[in-house]
Amino acid sequence: MKLYTSRLAPNPRRVTIFLAEKGIEVPTVEIDLVKKENLVPAFLGRNPLGRVPVLEFDDGSHLSESIAICRYFEATHPEPALFGTGARAQADVEMWNRRMEFEVLGNVSGCFRHTHAYWKDRIEQVGDYGELCRRTLEERMKWLDGELSGRPYIAGERFTVADITAVTAFDLGKVAKIRIPEALSNLTAWYATVSARPSVAATSPARKSG
Amino acid sequence: MKLYTSRLAPNPRRVTIFLAEKGIEVPTVEIDLVKKENLVPAFLGRNPLGRVPVLEFDDGSHLSESIAICRYFEATHPEPALFGTGARAQADVEMWNRRMEFEVLGNVSGCFRHTHAYWKDRIEQVGDYGELCRRTLEERMKWLDGELSGRPYIAGERFTVADITAVTAFDLGKVAKIRIPEALSNLTAWYATVSARPSVAATSPARKSG
Secondary structure: OEEEEOOOOHHHHHHHHHHHHHOOOOOEEEOOOOOOHHHOHHHHOOOOOOOOOEEEOOOOOEEEOHHHHHHHHHHHOOOOOOOOOOHHHHHHHHHHHHHHHHHHHHHHHHHHHHHOHHHOOOOOOOHHHHHHHHHHHHHHHHHHHHHHHHOOEOOEOOOOHHHHHHHHHHHHHHHHOOOOOOOOHHHHHHHHHHHOOHHHHOOOOOOOOO | OEEEEOOOOHHHHHHHHHHHHHOOOOOEEEOOOOOOHHHOHHHHOOOOOOOOOEEEOOOOOEEEOHHHHHHHHHHHOOOOOOOOOOHHHHHHHHHHHHHHHHHHHHHHHHHHHHHOHHHOOOOOOOHHHHHHHHHHHHHHHHHHHHHHHHOOEOOEOOOOHHHHHHHHHHHHHHHHOOOOOOOOHHHHHHHHHHHOOHHHHOOOOOOOOO
16 A cells, blocks of 8 residues: 655645554655646556545555545544544534535635646636635634634534644635634633644644654 | 535535435425535524534434435434444445545535635635646546446445545536546446435436426
């Protein structure tokens, strides 16, 4: 088994944090996105969409999509449960992870991709859409701050994959000059708590290398 | 248990098809999106994001997000399995459902929301982004046509939630003048096969009412 990943990108980071929380070690191959190693034919054979991460199995087959990879490891290594336990709790975690993807990561990513110079020659940028995402995210942060008034983690009393998605999104946001306003005290406290976890701190884009 | 839903919207339709495939009946409450019944305080108490569907449990708690609701019923009514069986197959279905969401439904929805008059007074439209989604979708349809050359359904030999997401997306696309090109014969054949399923045909936006 082998994980094609990239240290600088948010989706591979979700899997890296997930594996660290589970205590699972998987051999990795670093793909340099700046050098567009994800777009060469060999890589497109692993994922025709040219995205990391990709999990390669020993039979040569591949699995893409961060959350699909996380779910695979949740099934093979159930403890600690990061997708919830039992039908209702699992559905709640799914709801919260999706809300973090669509409302937070989706808007952060939309803002980053459509406003940042990194993407200028990589995609067709629509600046107005990027700025719309930025404003939408401001509203979603207020909503999320209210949700966090009554519980420590995104989906409830326990750290789950929804926290991984959210913290990864907010860290990505920094490159697009997105910050959690200090006035949002619940969200700010949640971010500090989650950022201090070893799995998250060790993979922070802000950490010093070496 | 009660399902707040809307006959005309794609996400509630995913749940309706899913329940029909499982043979599960849940009492429903129709929410009129044209009249913005999803934005009144009573509804926002069920889902602060103002979106359908919402599943209301007998204890008064709520579950949003179509796929979270589908997963709940997959756990309580496992047969027929629509999210796959076993760790690897379930991960593959998750990958394909997410690809259908991000690459197909996401682009269809982006095109519809940012180009159609229905959304003009409902969201801040960015027409250029809608047209970018339309062009991106054209590329994704070619890719998907190639994928379908070797298998009958999106995720493999069996009908799964990934097919539900995809057919719902393509049907939504019709309102934004998106059509599957006839030249994409595999995708065209898949669409015809899936559209003929009773669960899908009975909920088609094109069906005659009454």
